[in-house]
Amino acid sequence: MQIEERFLISAPVDQVWAFLLDTQSVADCVPGCEAVECSGENSYTARMKVKVGPISANFDVQIDITEMAPPARLKSVIKGKDSRVASSLNASTVLDLVDLGSAGTEFHYRTDVSVFGRLGKFGEGVMREKAREYGERFAASVKEKLEGGGAAEPSGDAGNGEDGRSVGRVRRLVSWAARLPGCRAAAGKNGD
Amino acid sequence: MEEVEYFEPKSVAEACALLAERENAKLLAGGASLGALLKSKLIFPEALVTLKSVPGLREIERTPGGELRIGALCRHREIVESPLLREHCSVLAEAGAKIASPAIRNVGTIGGNICHGDPTADFPPALIALGAQLEVVGSGGTRVVPVREFFTDHYETVLSPDEIVVSIRIPPLPPRCGAASLDLTKTHNSVAIVHVAALVGVDERGRCTHAGLGAGGVASTPLHISEAATLVGEPLSPAGIERVAEAAMEQARPVSNSHASASYRREMVGVLTRRALRAAWERAGKAPADISATRGREEP
Numbered sequence: 001m002q003i004e005e006r007f008l009i010s011a012p013v014d015q016v017w018a019f020l021l022d023t024q025s026v027a028d029c030v031p032g033c034e035a036v037e038c039s040g041e042n043s044y045t046a047r048m049k050v051k052v053g054p055i056s057a058n059f060d061v062q063i064d065i066t067e068m069a070p071p072a073r074l075k076s077v078i079k080g081k082d083s084r085v086a087s088s089l090n091a092s093t094v095l096d097l098v099d100l101g102s103a104g105t106e107f108h109y110r111t112d113v114s115v116f117g118r119l120g121k122f123g124e125g126v127m128r129e130k131a132r133e134y135g136e137r138f139a140a141s142v143k144e145k146l147e148g149g150g151a152a153e154p155s156g157d158a159g160n161g162e163d164g165r166s167v168g169r170v171r172r173l174v175s176w177a178a179r180l181p182g183c184r185a186a187a188g189k190n191g192d
Numbered sequence: 193m194e195e196v197e198y199f200e201p202k203s204v205a206e207a208c209a210l211l212a213e214r215e216n217a218k219l220l221a222g223g224a225s226l227g228a229l230l231k232s233k234l235i236f237p238e239a240l241v242t243l244k245s246v247p248g249l250r251e252i253e254r255t256p257g258g259e260l261r262i263g264a265l266c267r268h269r270e271i272v273e274s275p276l277l278r279e280h281c282s283v284l285a286e287a288g289a290k291i292a293s294p295a296i297r298n299v300g301t302i303g304g305n306i307c308h309g310d311p312t313a314d315f316p317p318a319l320i321a322l323g324a325q326l327e328v329v330g331s332g333g334t335r336v337v338p339v340r341e342f343f344t345d346h347y348e349t350v351l352s353p354d355e356i357v358v359s360i361r362i363p364p365l366p367p368r369c370g371a372a373s374l375d376l377t378k379t380h381n382s383v384a385i386v387h388v389a390a391l392v393g394v395d396e397r398g399r400c401t402h403a404g405l406g407a408g409g410v411a412s413t414p415l416h417i418s419e420a421a422t423l424v425g426e427p428l429s430p431a432g433i434e435r436v437a438e439a440a441m442e443q444a445r446p447v448s449n450s451h452a453s454a455s456y457r458r459e460m461v462g463v464l465t466r467r468a469l470r471a472a473w474e475r476a477g478k479a480p481a482d483i484s485a486t487r488g489r490e491e492p
Binding site: 054085086123125126 | 218229232233234235236309345346347348412447448449450
């Protein structure tokens with residue numbers, strides 16, 4: 001299933017890029033994504049919950065950032081499974097940022113998602129609809145977080161406060177991310 | 193296989209209390225939909241609460257004011273064979289007759305069919321066109337929910353975990369009405385690709401007094417096509433029908449699957465809307481209180 005969203009964010013491209021490097025903040029925008037932990041250089045683990053009515057799947061996923069070309073392109077691959085419902089999830093994403101000067105930044109992502117196993121068999125139309133819905137919600141969350149003035153604080157750490165965010169706070173968050181074990185590469189490339 | 197507790201309450205209140213106490217309990221009506229879901233091994237309830245010993249959920253009645261009340265545990269077969277429904281609301285009997293096979297119609301219930309929340313289910317489009325409401329009972333009390341507001345997403349409704357639909361109420365309908373329920377299926381008893389039901393009321397001067405339209409299979413929930421209400425006040429015209437068909441196509445948010453593509457579903461909801469409105473209008477002219485249906489079968 002392909003999900004594609006393209007939208008304008010009223011924020012400079014450097015700020016949007018810094019937001020992308022804060023994996024926790026990006027994960028907060030993904031519906032059902034939680035417990036994000038850094039597991040290596042450009043690698044993270046997380047849990048992704050997919051809910052369709054009475055059916056809930058909890059995928060234990062590995063997220064690998066496979067390419068970074070700041071501040072324009074970021075590629076990642078997500079793989080995971082939920083043994084309880086004998087299903088697995090694969091997604092590869094390309095994120096492109098276009099600097100539109102005073103107009104802001106164009107945020108364009110394309111994701112190829114596949115769900116295999118019992119959940120995939122259950123209803124391919126339903127899963128496609130869910131993928132589309134999740135894509136729309138992700139786009140709306142990203143736009144909301146960035147147009148508030150900066151990336152939100154990472155949840156699970158300092159709560160969900162969104163009080164007068166600023167570029168300065170974004171830079172402090174990026175530095176925080178850089179101090180996580182094994183995650184030295186991300187913030188460094190931003191040049192902050 | 194994980195252990196599952198099984199409860200057989202003797203009243204609605206007891207059933208609600210059991211559901212409220214257990215976070216992961218499922219309500220069992222006929223078992224047609226829940227059985228399939230359990231077999232799929234995608235849900236893992238810790239408890240099943242059956243309604244089979246709760247009295248008062250299986251009656252079909254008509255009040256002196258003309259309202260029809262259908263108990264939520266009426267089997268599809270009972271809906272199809274009910275003399276009261278055949279006389280006063282046969283579109284519902286016709287919708288029930290489309291469901292799967294006699295074996296499943298002996299097991300499934302109208303309440304279960306609605307609460308399962310499948311956007312292709314056979315009863316919701318007709319119930320939406322009829323302006324039907326659901327009587328819902330929970331630990332906190334009773335409330336009435338219009339069917340058109342009941343569904344929120346695939347297999348999701350506005351019900352809280354401890355709430356139970358106990359009856360379906362069809363409001364008194366105008367004396368001269370016609371209804372049509374049309375569905376598009378691959379084979380005789382397979383799941384509907386697209387389903388449209390229309391109800392039209394007409395006065396003695398040939399003007400539309402009442403119009404309702406429901407559509408299934410073209411969104412994550414059964415849809416209420418509100419544009420149908422704009423037909424009221426005028427005789428039904430090709431322009432009016434076209435306007436409602438366009439609105440249905442606009443409102444639809446179909447997705448493709450192995451049965452049909454999204455674009456085909458969108459196209460067909462327009463086609464079935466036009467046909468259902470015309471058929472309902474023709475029927476409205478026939479006889480007072482004749483809400484009989486045309487069951488069209490279109491093999492793609």
